[in-house]
Amino acid sequence: MNDKTFVIVGASLAGAKAAAELRERGFDGGVVLIGTETELPYERPPLSKDYLRGESEAEGTRVHEERFYRDQEIELRLGTTATAIDTARGGLQLDGGEQLRFDALLLTSGSSPRRLQLPGAELDGIHYLRTIADSDAIRARFERGGHLVVIGGGWIGSEVAASARQRGVEVTMVSDEILPNARVFGQEVGEFYRDLHAGHGVELVLGDGAAAFEGEGSVAGVRTASGRVVECDFVVVGAGATPNVELGQRAGLDTDNGILVDQRLQSSAPNVFAAGDVANHWHPFYEQRVRVEHWANALNQGPAAARSMLGDRAAYEELPYFFSDQYDAGMEYSGLHSPSDEVVFRGDRAGGEFMAFWLRDGVVTAGMNVNVWDVNEHVQTLIRSRKQVDGAALTDPGTALESLV
Ligand SMILES: Cc1cc2nc3c(=O)[nH]c(=O)nc-3n(C[C@H](O)[C@H](O)[C@H](O)COP(=O)(O)OP(=O)(O)OC[C@H]3O[C@@H](n4cnc5c(N)ncnc54)[C@H](O)[C@@H]3O)c2cc1C
DSSP states (O other), X not given: OOOOEEEEEOOSHHHHHHXXXXXXXXXXXXXXXXXXXXXOOBOSGXXXXXXXXXXXXXXXXXXXXXXHHHHTTEEEEETOOEEEXXXXXXXXXXXXXXXXXXXXXXXXXXXXXXXXXXXXXXXXXXXEOSSHHHHHHHHHHHXXXXXXXXXXXXXHXXXXXXXXXXXXXXXXXXXXXXXXXXXXXXXXXXXXXXXXXHHTTOEEEESOOEEEEEOSSBOOEEEETTSOEEEOSEEEEOOOEEEOOHHHHHTTOOBSSSEEEOTXXXXXXXXXXXXXXXXXXXXXTTTEEEOOOSHHHHHHHHHHHHHHHTTOOOOXXXXXXXXXXXXXXXXXXXXXXXXXXXXXXXXXXXXXXXXEEXXXXXXXEEEEEESOOSOHHHHHHHHHHTOBOOHHHHTOTTSOGGGGO
């Protein structure tokens, strides 16, 4: 039996998958998984989709059932927050004062919603969405009906708006962007999502960000930068997220938009690793740092970090990938583009079945597929090939993607 102890801080997707991987690889020392939340580790994507709409229950979001942790002898410490790390001695302090010893530590502390510091921010009825409790509170508001203002036209704001409409709630989306997601994904993709929401009855107030919340005790309206007041019964803010770096930062780890980790997910302290939303990773394919706040990254990076803790030298090289579901539009995106890349389309944008490709010097940097399936692998192969592709063939739905590599 191994006398080593590996400790993981952050009992969510990346952390739970890392713990499972340690056992899968035959590590039979101590594995401790520590999490502030009191629920068993769960996945967050349903919280803005089926779970929020009341179409599924909490059990369906769990990464593993309780029995799994017991059977695998993974010590789950829920409702427990790690407060300090001593990297030199391999010590971790927990709230309540307990000290744990570790041989290697993995930080999967995730990210937190960016809070709007606007006048009226303290009013009741202003929601953020990160945890199952947040989703429960919004779900309960949906049941009471009324008028929701969603602030932000990013993925979370858009999915909440879609779920609210599906539950019959009146929705106004307020965003400082001129189109949903346009800053990163460009005008055409933004127009598609604008029309999708408008077609489902969302009122869109775009290019005019929230400047203040109005109301007495509870929020009753959102005042925009131009002075317009949108009356409402409740608000959901989707203004992005920030990585939970404080614990690592206090321990002296190098941080910059996340905990800086090398290609093996090792931090500036050799016995500390990081994965998931909190990790700003040196990506060997891009030869630059990449921090990805998406499900697949937590799913894959957690286990990769566990393998590195066990001494594996392999680099983490998965390409960024994410998905979003809004109404009947399912979307996947792979790669990493820059807003200055050229964007071209294949398929029927007006009919909502299309692909978008971003190109730099004729090389595909990213691809998005909307209601087109089983193409993601080909998109990733195209990106990895770094080959110039024929634009006409790329945009022709009659040309098989795999023939372009
Ligand atoms: C509503 C919602 C919908 C989403 N939908 C999609 C989607 O459709 N597609 C997609 O690709 N991605 C989606 N995502 C993103 C995806 O869920 C995240 O990328 C993923 O949850 C990141 O997992 P993680 O394990 O890195 O961190 P997190 O899930 O953020 O978990 C980190 C955990 O660490 C705990 N923690 C932090 N500090 C400490 C400490 N000091 N001590 C103990 N515990 C600590 C936190 O309480 C938290 O439980 C969505 C996210 C949200 C919130």
